[in-house]
Amino acid sequence: MTVEIDISKNMSPEPELMCIFGTGDLGRSLGLRLLQCGYRVLYGSRTPHSCGPLPQGAQVMTHEESARSAKLIFICVHREHYEFLEKMAPQLERKVLVDLSNNLKKDMYMEANAVYLQRLVPKAAVVKGLNTLSAWALQNGLLAGRQVYLCGNNEEAKRDVAEMATKLGLTVVDKGSLSAAKEVEDFPLQLFPEWRMPLYVAVGLSAFFFLYLLIRDIIYAYVENDEDISYRIMISLANKVSPIMSLIMLALCYLPGAIAGFLQLYRGTKYRRFPNWLDRWMLCRKQMGLLALGFAFLHVIYTLLIPVRYPNRHKVISSVVNEMKNNNTTPFYFDNTKAWGADSLFALGILGFFLFVLLGLTSLPSVGGTLSWREFSFVQSTLGHLTLFLCTAHCYIYAWNKFLRTSTYKWYTPPGSMLCLIVPSVTLVLKLILVLPCVNRPLMRIRQGWERNRPKDEMGELKATNM
Amino acid sequence: MTVEIDISKNMSPEPELMCIFGTGDLGRSLGLRLLQCGYRVLYGSRTPHSCGPLPQGAQVMTHEESARSAKLIFICVHREHYEFLEKMAPQLERKVLVDLSNNLKKDMYMEANAVYLQRLVPKAAVVKGLNTLSAWALQNGLLAGRQVYLCGNNEEAKRDVAEMATKLGLTVVDKGSLSAAKEVEDFPLQLFPEWRMPLYVAVGLSAFFFLYLLIRDIIYAYVENDEDISYRIMISLANKVSPIMSLIMLALCYLPGAIAGFLQLYRGTKYRRFPNWLDRWMLCRKQMGLLALGFAFLHVIYTLLIPVRYPNRHKVISSVVNEMKNNNTTPFYFDNTKAWGADSLFALGILGFFLFVLLGLTSLPSVGGTLSWREFSFVQSTLGHLTLFLCTAHCYIYAWNKFLRTSTYKWYTPPGSMLCLIVPSVTLVLKLILVLPCVNRPLMRIRQGWERNRPKDEMGELKATNM
């Protein structure tokens, strides 16, 4: 056994050199991180002798000098100052320019910064990317597992940048050619894009139900009985809208899955894309579920607050006083059925909310990430549908004795608790059909990659190991 | 200073080539990820000219051709199609075959897929692993920090695969030789294995206490007093079972630590393994604690709902009416001691629940991961025992005036609140003994690596830096 090894050969040869144009906050933080990951760093600056404190171990030169020695050059300069790069185009030939710039607003310029850069220096390989990183995250080493986007026309240049980013602990997502630069530059300016649609739906439906109940409850009482119960807007009405919204949003979160199942069954394959509206709907299921949880949370607090409220205390006390006035001997008959009904209502609600919170917890990135695929599917599908079932049952019990009474239909409108049962009931029925063995078996085969219209012997490849 | 460096030498030479057999979902996603991490990718396919869209930058050849050029070959093909590999055994000689396959069910085949593969191609080095990754996670770059398992008979082959996996951002856990392949293949099919034991315990104990209280409360009232209070099953009974379960599960989560301490003291070393039952118990403490938190959460909501419930309203109103009927002049004497008792009960419960929620939050992977070892131990041990103490005190106050009354012992059985105090009291007493200075000092020394029966001069090694 010869363990005598020449150390100089054993160590990785010379660490790679990275060049950074720009010595601002971002440039410094990036250089620091690159140094810590074992690269050598060279700054390019117009004023190499007076550019302030740089990370220890980095060198600084003029732009022209520094460009010569490195293959990768990070452009940490504002777009407005790109012109100087045009002048040094010869030195940048065949270099990889990583454009990290962002704009302050969307559509400030017609052309994406990176496209503009490529036009200035046509013979360099411009790669747009890493622009979602902030100087703060770079300095504090909060990069592990962060997703960054890259795009560029030169595949090899992109691969070099991707490799560097991987060493920094980032996860790279390739967005294709430089024509995607506009999209990549818009990323840091986005404000919850995946929440937009669910929020629109939630706000729209809430507004509708709020107005509907306002008319049915408060305006009706005012017009027909000349009673002013407007104070109910603050809590009673909110406590009717929030459970309705919670149930509907939860159902809307499981409905697209059922529709997709029927579509796959009908088409006999899983390899055809869903229609666009269904695709978008399926992508925002998580957000819909979380909004539903938010509404459920409000409903729980509103309900628990009922006995503390002034109107409730008033009701209890005056009901006793009335009771006494009428001199009833058995003043208050204890109705066992009513007790069962009321307690079942609460028990179902509590269990539903409990499971709902569990679902919410597993949708936390750090919790969901530790689950195996089968566990995740068990929680989100099995527990999810159980939650929907419990919450729907909770609502049915609440509404059950109102269906047949005509007094329920004020101004010929059904109560909100009845309206909100439509979507969850449909969802549950569709899901029930899908889990029937005779329907489920072909669906499972389709989801494992089987296709109805394809010869069997082409199926050798491992299509969906974990699906 | 010579910064003039030849770029071609500066860059890493030629990126390594990886070969993937199979162009299904998994193969494509894996190739995409490998390309993004800077590898070159070559697909092997039976039909290289018609295998559908592959990631940009990858090449495709026949199986035989592609096998020749790479050292690592990923097998992304279903087990049923492995036979073709036997035929090309000569080309696979001395190659590393990474078997990523999974089965649909446990025990579908006697022999693990990887063992079968090794039998078909005896001269290749088969490594089983990475099979917990889904195509979805690979495509979306959700790999950072994920744990993957490897096993195989060839150490060098395993090291090559581990290095590749590390570059992909994965965390590798070596499960030993290929005989562990069965276990590794069963991983993605597991459903919360670490939750199984705690759940059995929770369900078993809950069922016992539910029946016990059903008999003591509802059946007793029916038999002895001919009273039908069955409606209490839904909430009152559940609200007795859940705090009992919460307290016992919390105590069961700290009991094994105390037992382990006594065992270490008795043995005089920390280097002997605990008996199997204790080991398994200690491994599911976190799950026990979270179940206890779930029960506590239910208990809190059940309790807060009491005043909203119909039976409670009935009780309040009818008690007033009775009061009035009897024409008492000082209808309702305010009992200061009772007020103190009731409020202490609630105050202890609230503080206990508050700390309990804190404990639950620090057990979130992303929160716990940011704590230093000392902080984690402070939270889980010091705060944890404080929580147990507060909750036990809460229960003692609830039960204190019931111990001596004979009416408490219906049908000669103690009430549930008394039964559930046994385990937490024992746990607290054991812990109290362990923190006595005269007991704690030798225990600390043992936990720092000291051994009672070992000569002192062998103790040089750094045994437990952070323990």
Add this chain to the structure above:
Amino acid sequence: MTVEIDISKNMSPEPELMCIFGTGDLGRSLGLRLLQCGYRVLYGSRTPHSCGPLPQGAQVMTHEESARSAKLIFICVHREHYEFLEKMAPQLERKVLVDLSNNLKKDMYMEANAVYLQRLVPKAAVVKGLNTLSAWALQNGLLAGRQVYLCGNNEEAKRDVAEMATKLGLTVVDKGSLSAAKEVEDFPLQLFPEWRMPLYVAVGLSAFFFLYLLIRDIIYAYVENDEDISYRIMISLANKVSPIMSLIMLALCYLPGAIAGFLQLYRGTKYRRFPNWLDRWMLCRKQMGLLALGFAFLHVIYTLLIPVRYPNRHKVISSVVNEMKNNNTTPFYFDNTKAWGADSLFALGILGFFLFVLLGLTSLPSVGGTLSWREFSFVQSTLGHLTLFLCTAHCYIYAWNKFLRTSTYKWYTPPGSMLCLIVPSVTLVLKLILVLPCVNRPLMRIRQGWERNRPKDEMGELKATNM
């Protein structure tokens, strides 16, 4: 196209060799992890033939032999045993020694372990670091994204260690020269250092308000009315202190941001450091916010528990009885204004708490990490100030009808609800001034790097891409 590549060249040459002195828990776990990341591992031990089980694939030799072959040597030995290293100083010349040791207590030794080591072996390059890793985390692969600290006098040695740590999935933070070793060694012994100041503030203010309210409420009632309401300490008083604390802590969490804004406006630059007290205040805003959330949580549970409590039941029942005694015909007038007031109070509180919980959730590392900078600023600044506004309004409504009554000012002191409005009101007014367009525009320019006293043409560098 020539894909025929010689495999031996294609693979990375020979994996690098790492040497570990010490075969204790930490040494073994570190070796295991290094092996899994593709390094070769060589242990140095005094007793190479009897040092217990080592990770498979590692070799073991005497200290002297093993030191010769590797460049990096990990010192996993207790400080008390460092002397042997002095004797082998010649073999350690020009090696990189990574000191992973920790002490049991702060200030056990005058000199940091790493400084002592450097003194013993002056010609080696000592790097202190990685000492926050526990054997447990190493064994279980819980390293991804973990932050580790390094310090040392030799830049190249530090870079080698940083590169190795990066390969292990760690994130490296450079703490400078070896004089920082003491600080690095104190890290694992710290107990929530960033929580200390906020906790002091919280405890101090809580104690003040507790005493203040104790005197005003309970002692006042005892002295002036000879009434014993001491039972209120447990819940009523706690439920007054917790909302007061919650509101003040929340305001203290946004106040420093407003002060910093005015300071930047006054100075005309963002590049001058804030005074020390403001800097420290700004660094613990997150902790202040979380403490405020904890108090709010307590306030919510305390409030929801009110109707379950014995004193409340007594109050309800005796108020009815009094009502009846006085033989009122309209026993209980329903006051619409009062109902509006009470319900607005609750509605504002619920919405404020809801947003507060949202803020808390986004401060979870795994949730906050997925937000873009703009999203994070929207949540923490816009939603945060909205939360503060709602909670302040909640408190104003609670206190509104008390301002003018003289009976409020017991013993000439204002009630707690009035005192606690000062800080949030000031914070909101300051923030309001800062968002006025005429004030906000120059502030925004300053935060984008503009400086009032600096010539315009020096501003070319990308100062704050994502700010």
